[in-house]
Amino acid sequence: MLGLPPAAGAPAGTVDDPPTAPDAADAVGTVLGQVLDARLRDSRAVDPVFARDVAERVAALVARGGKRLRTAFACCGWRAAGGSGDTTAVLRTGAALELLQACALVHDDVMDGSLRRRGAPALHVELARTHWAAGMHGPAETFGTSAAVLAGDLALVWADDLLTETAFGTPHGPRLHGEWRAMRAEMVAGQYLDLHAQAARSSGVDEALTIATLKSALYTVARPLALGAILAGADEHTVDALRAAGRCAGLAFQLRDDLLGAFGNPALTGKPADDDLRSRKLTYLLAVAHRLAGTTADHHAAAALAPDADTGTDHAVERTRAALERTGARETVEAKIGELAADSLRHFDRTGARPAVRREFAALVARASGVTAHRAEGAG
Template identity: 80%
Template sequence: MPGLPPTAAPPDGLVDGPFTATDAAKAVGTVLEQVLEERLRHSRAVDPVFARELAGRLVTLAGRGGKRLRTAFAHCGWRAAGGSGDATAVLRTGAALELLQACALVHDDVMDGSVQRRGAPALHVELARGHWAAAMRGSAESFGTSAAVLAGDLALAWADDLLTETALGTRHGRRLHEEWRAMRTEMVAGQYRDLYAQAARSSGVEEALSIATLKSALYTVARPLALGAALAGADEHVLDALRAAGRCTGLAFQLRDDLLGAFGDPALTGKPVDDDLRSRKLTFLLAVAVQLADAAGDHQAAAALAPDADPTSEKAVQQVRSALQRTGARDLVEAKIGELTDMSLAHFDRVGASPAVRHEFAALAGRAAGMTPHGEEGAA
């Protein structure tokens, strides 16, 4: 495949010894950079304004960072299913996952009205500011929103192109594409359920878990594990065990992100705190707090968390945060994260992977769930 590394070996002698999931998360940056350079060259040939104003900004966002956890889990799934040797297809699949993540972030920021991402202005904000600078003030916000939707669509197109090219180059491409196709639909379904719950002012615990599973758990961990395993020709037993393990770790990941959204440090997470609280987004944390407040007869907490509450002022936000703490919801979610992580490890043991791969997965699961020291990280 032109322009891409011929083997899984890390660029420039990145590591000595076995190539691990952590190494894959580092190496995918080089593959992604090469893919983005190629896509940007093509964009310039299509139209220079489009390339400069939209494609270039998308390239900057996609290359700006993130934890590359999806790539790490894809590589771990590949190894768990017996994959070894040349992992180029895994790295390309990881790069496609990173582009899909860029699509999700851009669209999510538009829908949530978030102003910051990865320590920089959200893409729709940056695009609106550029339009504002062009003295077309009346339509700046609308322009930024519309252009960001197109940028997200472009990221999805690039992700699909890369995944399709990769699938065509491997004998297990059909199974790889089946996992990818399912993941895309689940991701959109989760995003819609998230919007629907906000519009309906929902507070149900089961609904919150369903949204977290669709919107984050499956596409962050469960499907990446299965994508990697598919590249190794995994049978259905292995795939089922990996999906179950990934669902548990992915839920723990999202619950940690919910906690960071309420109690985290923006300097470490790279995005504003309080956005979920101000919009009353239905999270497991919120749903549990509502349930606990009602059970305890804590009318003050119930009022702060009620569907008709309007936590837009700083005082109201502090009341919501206090209610999450006082009801015991924060502690309950912490305990749930630990429980899900333990369940995930038990499911992964059913795969029959080597001790080294089991250890690797345990480390990744702990990092995703925030159970190991790695700084405060959000879901980006």
């Protein structure tokens, strides 16, 4: 099986004690292993070449893991709403979220031209190399891009199938599917607005926040929390509080990711630290820096941060990095992350969740945002 080792105790999906966030990562790995094995059997029955080149690569990407944050937040939302007993539905929903994340990563890497993902070549790069090594006709890059789009589509199909099967098995199926449907539309809208902002050379702070909210915050935290709560039969007050908490925590997560995208260590993040800077992707970090450069009349920083600035060389990227520091944008974003983390904890308290669950959520927010619970409380 391709999944991670099972958590200690009973098999995943059947334990009576609801999984905490650390346990959920292991437990969903087991569920994913079972799901991927079944999907690979189906794919091999369709065609062995398709299974080898596409399906197996999608399964390998999913099995390589990542933070499993979406699963952890789904389980936390379930616990916040009083979920207990059989964990099958919430873990399968978590597995569907991990498959959806694989779709987003594959497509995002194609659109951004990213070369690395989770410490390995991005899928479109790997497929292009396969084309070249086999001596096939036509441009290898075009083949890799086209095949990767299909691979992302396959991950989405697997995610939708799993969520639908799960919804059929619970009395909360219609609400569960409605939340899932809204999340998918938000993801696509956020991804398009991201592309649109790059093409339009936008630099607005509000636009950057909208993109971050739609593309990442809602589907990373807010919707997973709500999906888990719905599976526990939560009322709308609880779900609304969780969505608000998740929106803030998810934005904090994305702003931290923006900082890592500019200043992170590739050996730790598994991806290059300059992709966003080279592509001039509209992030909140860049938008804030651009605004601050204008406010302080820092013409050198403004030139380095301009949407149409040359970013084709390492020197140009370093100039951009230096401008992010000099304008104070990095410190401003750090402060914003702290405020968002504090707001998320306040919204979560409105759910009336038990203290143990509140502590679990605070730990997850700290993990996602890089802000400890103590610092978040101080920011509030």
